[in-house]
Amino acid sequence: MKTNGYSRTAVILHWILAVSIFFLFISSWWMLGLPLPTKEIQFRAFPFQLHKNIGMTLIFVVPLLLYVRFKHRPAPVPSSHMKPWMHKLATIDHIIVYVLILVTCISGYLSSAHTKWDTTLWWLVDLPRVAAANDDMNELFSDIHLWAAWGLLAVVAVHISGAIYHAFLNDGIVRRMMRW
Ligand code: HEM
Numbered sequence: 001m002k003t004n005g006y007s008r009t010a011v012i013l014h015w016i017l018a019v020s021i022f023f024l025f026i027s028s029w030w031m032l033g034l035p036l037p038t039k040e041i042q043f044r045a046f047p048f049q050l051h052k053n054i055g056m057t058l059i060f061v062v063p064l065l066l067y068v069r070f071k072h073r074p075a076p077v078p079s080s081h082m083k084p085w086m087h088k089l090a091t092i093d094h095i096i097v098y099v100l101i102l103v104t105c106i107s108g109y110l111s112s113a114h115t116k117w118d119t120t121l122w123w124l125v126d127l128p129r130v131a132a133a134n135d136d137m138n139e140l141f142s143d144i145h146l147w148a149a150w151g152l153l154a155v156v157a158v159h160i161s162g163a164i165y166h167a168f169l170n171d172g173i174v175r176r177m178m179r180w
């Protein structure tokens with residue numbers, strides 16, 4: 001069964017987003033376990049910079065994906081494939097995913113902006129220093145970052161459960177995000 005899905009660009013951006021977010025989750029818990037930097041031990045800096053670089057890049061990827069999917073709207077899923085309540089759940093889940101990605105990224109940036117560590121985007125562009133080092137503000141945005149990330153994990157879990165359900169039904173929904 002064939003359903004017209006997303007444009008190729010939207011599919012590529014979706015998978016860049018998905019792989020990046022999996023990487024950010026897995027790498028973040030690993031990077032936080034590394035020893036704090038001293039004169040001899042500096043290897044904590046690289047995974048932190050990588051985490052921040054990938055996260056900051058998503059701030060551009062998300063609006064780009066939204067732009068592309070609204071410019072080339074995918075054909076609606078036929079009602080024979082998805083009950084109205086499922087369609088509603090999927091739409092709400094997608095909106096929350098978009099919002100939580102942005103909240104996670106912005107709170108991560110603001111948490112990091114309140115430390116003494118600067119961020120050089122992809123080791124090329126120095127991000128402007130928007131705040132002075134401040135432990136309380138760092139902790140506040142760090143808490144928001146953590147909770148937004150947990151929330152994101154929850155809505156992504158619902159999203160992937162939906163995808164697995166449709167994969168078992170083999171109703172063509174998953175292929176909407178797989179075509180090349
Ligand atoms: C961290 C991981 C993921 C994130 C953040 C994510 C995010 C999103 C978002 C935001 C949309 C909505 C696109 C739109 O219409 O604006 C979407 C759609 C979709 N995603 Fe994912 N996704 C992830 C993982 C996956 C995985 C593992 C699959 C499994 C096959 C998948 C399958 C799909 C499908 C099939 C759609 C289209 C649903 C439809 O036609 O309504 N996603 N995803």
Ligand code: HEM
Binds near residue numbers: 021028053108112
């Ligand atoms: C969707 C994007 C992102 C996800 C899913 C994500 C996820 C996470 C997670 C799960 C942690 C561990 C939190 C903890 O255990 O305290 C973490 C820590 C961290 N993240 Fe992100 N992150 C994202 C984007 C960013 C961005 C854009 C930045 C900064 C530019 C950033 C900076 C940090 C920093 C500095 C930490 C260390 C702990 C802290 O001070 O909050 N993250 N991230």
